[in-house]
Amino acid sequence: MPFDAAVVAAHAEALDAQRWFEAAALPFSAGEERALADLAPRIARVAGWAEARAIADDARGNAAYDADAHEAALLNARAQAAAGRDAVLGALSAIVDRGAAIFFAAAERALARSGLRDDELSRVAAGAAAEAAYRAALADAVTGRAHGFVRVGACFAAGRWPLARIDGTLYVL
Amino acid sequence: MDTVSIEVHTVAELAQAPAEYREAAGKIVRSHAINELYGAQVFDEPAVAFAPTPYWKWLTCRVAMEEYGHHQRFFRLGQKMGIPDDAMVPGKTDKRPLSIFEFTMTSWTQFCVIKLLADMAEIIQVEDLMECSFRPLRDEAAKTMPEEKFHAGFGLRSCTELCRSAAGKLEVQAAIDALFPGMPAFFGQPHSKNNALYRKWGLKQTTNEAMRADYIERARVLVEDKLGLKLPAPD
Numbered sequence: 141m142p143f144d145a146a147v148v149a150a151h152a153e154a155l156d157a158q159r160w161f162e163a164a165a166l167p168f169s170a171g172e173e174r175a176l177a178d179l180a181p182r183i184a185r186v187a188g189w190a191e192a193r194a195i196a197d198d199a200r201g202n203a204a205y206d207a208d209a210h211e212a213a214l215l216n217a218r219a220q221a222a223a224g225r226d227a228v229l230g231a232l233s234a235i236v237d238r239g240a241a242i243f244f245a246a247a248e249r250a251l252a253r254s255g256l257r258d259d260e261l262s263r264v265a266a267g268a269a270a271e272a273a274y275r276a277a278l279a280d281a282v283t284g285r286a287h288g289f290v291r292v293g294a295c296f297a298a299g300r301w302p303l304a305r306i307d308g309t310l311y312v313l
Numbered sequence: 314m315d316t317v318s319i320e321v322h323t324v325a326e327l328a329q330a331p332a333e334y335r336e337a338a339g340k341i342v343r344s345h346a347i348n349e350l351y352g353a354q355v356f357d358e359p360a361v362a363f364a365p366t367p368y369w370k371w372l373t374c375r376v377a378m379e380e381y382g383h384h385q386r387f388f389r390l391g392q393k394m395g396i397p398d399d400a401m402v403p404g405k406t407d408k409r410p411l412s413i414f415e416f417t418m419t420s421w422t423q424f425c426v427i428k429l430l431a432d433m434a435e436i437i438q439v440e441d442l443m444e445c446s447f448r449p450l451r452d453e454a455a456k457t458m459p460e461e462k463f464h465a466g467f468g469l470r471s472c473t474e475l476c477r478s479a480a481g482k483l484e485v486q487a488a489i490d491a492l493f494p495g496m497p498a499f500f501g502q503p504h505s506k507n508n509a510l511y512r513k514w515g516l517k518q519t520t521n522e523a524m525r526a527d528y529i530e531r532a533r534v535l536v537e538d539k540l541g542l543k544l545p546a547p548d
Contacts (some may be wrong), residue, residue: 197368205367240382244375259463260470264368267375304367 143223144281145231151277154236154297160246161268163299165189165254165311172298178291180310189254192303192313193261196268201304205306211265212275215282230283231234235274243269254257272296314513319434321501324393334514335394338447341516342391343408346401349384351410352379352404352431360424367411370472373424376467379460382468384521386453393449412498421474426488428468430532433498436461437528446515476540486542493532497547 165187176183186192195201209211219228247265251258276293284290295302301313314370319334321327327335333443344367357377364370399405413431417423442454501508501521511517519527529547536544 150472193368196371197366201367202365205370209362216410236378236381237385240378260372263375263463264371265372267373267378268367270378271371271374 143219143228145223145227147281148231148277149234151280151293152238154272155235158297159264160243160296161250161298161299161301162246163295164192164250164301167267168312172300174292176295176300176312179288179295180305180308182309183211184309185313186303186311186313187258189251189258189261189268190311192301193264193301194306195306195311198304198306204305208275208289209247212278212284215275215278217286219282221248232274232278235277236246238268239264239270239273243267243273268301269296272302314511316513316515319515320446320448322323322332324390324449327394327447333510334516337507337510337514337516338450339391339394339396341385341442341511342394342418342450343396343401343406346384346387347403347406347408348411348414349380351385351403351414353380355414356418356424356427356431359418359419361422362476363418363421365421369421372467376428376464379464382455383460384428386457390449390453412497413492415497420484422481422484422490423488423492425468426485426492428464429472429535430493430496432465432468433501433535434528434533435497436465437501437531438478438523441517441519441524444518446516447497450516450521469539472540476542482542485540488534488546489542493545494548496529496532500528500531 163172168183168185173183186195225295243266244262247262247269248257249263251262272289272293273296275289278297279287279289292302295312303311303313305311319330321330321338327338330338357373361370361373364373366426388398388401393396403410413434416427418427420437437457439454439458441539443451443458445451445454448542472485475485503520503522503525505521508517508521512520531546533544536542
């Protein structure tokens, strides 16, 4: 499948309209539970930012993170083989450019709703959202919407933060 | 060299400024555009793989985005000034990035030390630009400053954390020994003609020598007073 830059552009265009971190720490709806069940055998809700920080900082999450990074590298290589390096990076830069302010501001607002201000944790959350949005756009443009990265991206876009997969359990703020 | 009292408020006004001023302002903008991007490419992006947990990987990812954002700020200013795009992108221009980027980073500890020492050097440069006679450049410098300060603070916090163990302390010292001697070169040669020209036109306020001395003293405070380690001699 060739790399479809228009798909990436559509992801970038939609960034403003998403609910980044708005549902953080809230109970899951029935619809969310169904959607999350596609992502891991077990889902654990994380009920606060301090716990989220601790789970994100757990080295047991590295195996799943590294597997995702490897998959992202493969997708990038496929995209660049199909469309050329400059075209792929140019298209995906729109996610970074448009998302930079959006993700950070959304994370700051979400922390503030919990009575918190934490420049570092806001950046960690913004970095996670940016990475997920980038990978979702890339995967959608290369393989289509069935890819797991697209579902993880949708989870972020719906206001959640999937923090780590550890021993078959996905921890979600 | 005598100084000239001038303030250029907008890019449109720049067209009326003397050719020497326009050229000097362009050199500074190009340098920042090139080095912000190159630093993100050779240090920040690769550091994501070295980071010890997803928390630090995402933080590093965000820091890389912010450094890239700084490149974009200077790049867009350069475009408005009429600088060709390729002249502001490393690999597409003959102008080489700063020599500190030749340092081969091989570990998370080294990245933390880079944030500690290299971003502090960047802060000193940006502080100087905040009094720049070319207002659009001054404004961009002011906008990047809070993030530069966060990056340097991240360097200090992460190095402090690493220094809690004896082994970590040794690693941080080894990284400082490897990185620091080449760092003062960041500020350019003494008696630099370019720097003299920048000061003549109020684009910069401080000599390379004075910035270098300021940097070495601030680095000493960080490394010796705050971390309890030893600052090696510069090259």
